Amino acid sequence: MTGAPPAGARRGRIAVITGTTHGIGRVTARELARAGFAVIMLCRDLDAADAVRREIERAVPDGDVRALGCDLAAFASVRAAAAAVRVEAPRIDLLVNNAGMTSARQRLSVDGFELTFATNHLGPFLLTALLAERMAPGGRIVTVASRAHERATLDLGRVRGTQPHYRAVAAYDRSKLANVLHSFALARRLGGGVTVNCLHPGVVATNLLPRWLRLVKPLFTPVTFDAERGAKTTLHVALAPELAGCTGRYFDENQRERQASRLACDVPLQESLWAASARWTGAEVLLNGR
Numbered sequence: 001m002t003g004a005p006p007a008g009a010r011r012g013r014i015a016v017i018t019g020t021t022h023g024i025g026r027v028t029a030r031e032l033a034r035a036g037f038a039v040i041m042l043c044r045d046l047d048a049a050d051a052v053r054r055e056i057e058r059a060v061p062d063g064d065v066r067a068l069g070c071d072l073a074a075f076a077s078v079r080a081a082a083a084a085v086r087v088e089a090p091r092i093d094l095l096v097n098n099a100g101m102t103s104a105r106q107r108l109s110v111d112g113f114e115l116t117f118a119t120n121h122l123g124p125f126l127l128t129a130l131l132a133e134r135m136a137p138g139g140r141i142v143t144v145a146s147r148a149h150e151r152a153t154l155d156l157g158r159v160r161g162t163q164p165h166y167r168a169v170a171a172y173d174r175s176k177l178a179n180v181l182h183s184f185a186l187a188r189r190l191g192g193g194v195t196v197n198c199l200h201p202g203v204v205a206t207n208l209l210p211r212w213l214r215l216v217k218p219l220f221t222p223v224t225f226d227a228e229r230g231a232k233t234t235l236h237v238a239l240a241p242e243l244a245g246c247t248g249r250y251f252d253e254n255q256r257e258r259q260a261s262r263l264a265c266d267v268p269l270q271e272s273l274w275a276a277s278a279r280w281t282g283a284e285v286l287l288n289g290r
């Protein structure tokens, strides 16, 4: 991308979105390009991201779509990606924290945190902190959380190092609770000048669900969306004119505002997670300086 004009030179608004190589993010990136955004995709697999870029450019011939490397599970990679975004984007109108994963067995990130928590929460937390000062007035930050947050608990003493009794579902649920807690705490800090909202996209047949579950899911879940339908709430929260100024909310798969879980609304827990995440990611100085 060296020598390319800054993102947004041809198209007015700039969107940054994580995890667009598959699933909900791939559709969201395409539809943001169709809606007139210059789109910067942050992905850990640049070959796959490049294939998606070409696909979007076929669908939206005047699109401006760029791909940058970012492994959300590694703080150093997130920092490098944020620096690269700052070179490409003079301002950011929309940040979509979409990427997410699950891990069947307990694994640690290179920084020593449980991998699901590191990828789904700490990486996006750091990325958002590093890009917040680039957000344009009236800009939007949208995080793809999950209804799974409702059954989660969060013990901050158990997200670092190897822990007994690992359960993949519990680790995923905890990471999604962290998404909602982070979103609400950030909304409070940004005070509506830049809006911050999160959402549940529905149960969506993507790579996130194990293949066997994708096959049997329709048998016991009446509604399993495809990725096109799964991207609908993200796009609504990102684009709907009536949501200008709306902040600190959680939306469901039908684009309706919903009450998040009691724990997600617990302000002391939001603040404990914020303080720990800032300390662990090294974003403390940056955030205190705001």
Ligand SMILES: NC(=O)c1ccc[n+]([C@@H]2O[C@H](COP(=O)([O-])OP(=O)(O)OC[C@H]3O[C@@H](n4cnc5c(N)ncnc54)[C@H](OP(=O)(O)O)[C@@H]3O)[C@@H](O)[C@H]2O)c1
Binding pocket: 018, 019, 020, 021, 022, 023, 024, 025, 042, 043, 044, 045, 048, 070, 071, 072, 073, 097, 098, 099, 100, 101, 119, 144, 145, 146, 147, 200, 201, 202, 203, 204, 205, 206, 207, 208, 209
């Ligand atoms: N599917 C559902 O039913 C469902 C329900 C509720 C919430 N969600 C949420 O929706 C979001 C999108 O998930 P999806 O269902 O579309 O899943 P998906 O098809 O598996 O896509 C996930 C995306 O995240 C990327 N990703 C994973 N780990 C990453 C890392 N370390 N660094 C950078 N990118 C990474 C993946 O990249 P690679 O190609 O490199 O793996 C992929 O592009 C997630 O936040 C998920 O938690 C999904």
